Amino acid sequence: MSSPTRSQLLESLTKGVRQFIAGAILFNLKVAEDLRRNATDLQCLNLLEIRGSATPGELARWARLTTGGITVVLDRLEKAGYVRRESNPRDRRSSIIRPVAAGTRKIRARYRSKGEALAGVLAKYNDRELRLILDFFERVNSSGEASDA
DSSP states (O other): OOOOOHHHHHHHHHHHHHHHHHHHHHHHHHHHHHTTOOHHHHHHHHHHHHHSOBOHHHHHHHHTOOHHHHHHHHHHHHHTTSEEEEEOTTOTTOEEEEEOHHHHHHHHHHHHHHHHHHHHHHTTSOHHHHHHHHHHHHHHHHHHHHHTO
């Protein structure tokens, strides 16, 4: 049996990434529905939790939303107890948005089984392979941010 060509490998990898993304989106839609949140709100909270905190403008940029759109998202998340707005010490016209631990714990519980499954898959790779996978995601994620600038 011959080894796949580079173009076959690239095609298989592209299909694999597309399948992963589709599965993640569908799972996230189900979680959002179960929590009676909309998917955009849930993913904005996810981005905020990954980064720790952000100004509304930063979060809007990451989520590819307008500043008006992010204000609506933040109003809903704040009302539901998922985020809090704090004064921005660097700019009195702005605020810092932080996730609220009690709210995010409720969401994390929904993702626990997926996180455990991912940890199980990653445990099968050695450190060199893990660095390669991490490099892939860092490149993909940074290329998306750069193209939107």
